[in-house]
Amino acid sequence: MPLASVAVPEPLRSAGRTRPLVRVVGGSAVLLVVLYAYVLRIAVGDVNPFDFFGYFTNQTSSLTALVLIALGALALNGRRLPLWLSVAWGVGAACLIVVAVVYNALVPGTGSAPAWVSVVLHVVFPVLVVIDIAFSPDRPRLAWTQVWWVLPYPLVWITVVLLRGATDGWVPYGFLLPERGLPSLALHVVGILTLLILAAAAVWALSRRTSRRSAAHTR
Numbered sequence: 001m002p003l004a005s006v007a008v009p010e011p012l013r014s015a016g017r018t019r020p021l022v023r024v025v026g027g028s029a030v031l032l033v034v035l036y037a038y039v040l041r042i043a044v045g046d047v048n049p050f051d052f053f054g055y056f057t058n059q060t061s062s063l064t065a066l067v068l069i070a071l072g073a074l075a076l077n078g079r080r081l082p083l084w085l086s087v088a089w090g091v092g093a094a095c096l097i098v099v100a101v102v103y104n105a106l107v108p109g110t111g112s113a114p115a116w117v118s119v120v121l122h123v124v125f126p127v128l129v130v131i132d133i134a135f136s137p138d139r140p141r142l143a144w145t146q147v148w149w150v151l152p153y154p155l156v157w158i159t160v161v162l163l164r165g166a167t168d169g170w171v172p173y174g175f176l177l178p179e180r181g182l183p184s185l186a187l188h189v190v191g192i193l194t195l196l197i198l199a200a201a202a203v204w205a206l207s208r209r210t211s212r213r214s215a216a217h218t219r
Contacts, residue, residue, distance in 0.1 A: 019136060023072030026128065027065040033120050034062050037113045054164070055172040056157060057099050061121050063153075064092030064129060075138065086140030090203050091150050093133045096126035097199035098154075098192065107173055134206040142207040150200035151193075158189055 038052050046052070053059055067088045074081060103122040113121075133139050162185070165171040165178045175188045 017076060019132075019138070020072035020075035023068040023132070024076070027068035027072065030061055030065040030068075030120070030125055033117055034058055034065075037117050040113065051170060051172075054161065054170070056095075056154075057103065057121050059157065060092065060095045060099055061125060064096060064125075067092050068129070068132075081138065081140065083140075086142065087146055087149050089133060089140065090142045090146075090200070090207060091153065093126075093129050093203045094150050094196060094200040095154065096129050097202070098196050100126040101195060101199075102173075102192065106175060130203070130206070133203060134209070139207050142204045144204060147197075147200050147204050150196060154193070154196055158192070162189075 037058070038049070041047070041052055053062070067085065070085060071081065071089065074085075100122055103118070161171055161176055162178075165176060169178075171177055176185065178185070
């Protein structure tokens with residue numbers, strides 16, 4: 001089913017100007033945090049952008065921040081939310097849930113970035129994005145038939161990481177090291193994808209919940 005079938009309820013398209021502005025500012029702030037972390041890596045001689053942005057956290061945070069900036073900019077200019085951007089919003093939220101759960105449950109405190117950067121990217125940003133999509137009056141009503149769109153980006157990321165691990169030996173997270181063996185790799189990959197699907201289901205359900213404001217519009 002094409003992305004054009006995603007439903008964006010008419011009563012939920014307007015969110016005033018404060019929320020869009022917060023999205024633009026918040027998304028820009030997250031991009032600056034990621035850039036700051038990269039500058040710190042450059043300062044110690046680790047200048048390879050493919051390594052730095054090979055981390056799922058850095059990729060997902062940057063991409064979702066860009067989505068939020070686009071959402072805010074469109075709203076501030078009085079333009080309707082494109083349907084593909086609605087899906088990207090949901091995908092970003094689901095992936096950020098994975099970022100938060102995997103980091104805090106499997107690899108807490110293992111990053112080289114300052115503690116406050118890790119907190120922003122692994123706790124604060126995921127929580128705020130999920131809250132936004134759950135309670136904002138302009139959130140999309142994501143169709144269940146579109147939930148599979150959550151898979152392509154993480155699958156490409158996993159494929160690239162496994163190929164790099166098998167060729168140049170670099171992986172962003174220890175549990176993806178080739179020397180851990182195929183059973184361990186398969187278990188972790190299946191576990192991450194399962195968590196991703198559960199996160200996407202939660203985000204899609206939150207997007208479809210009826211708010212008091214939308215209920216008032218339908219009376």
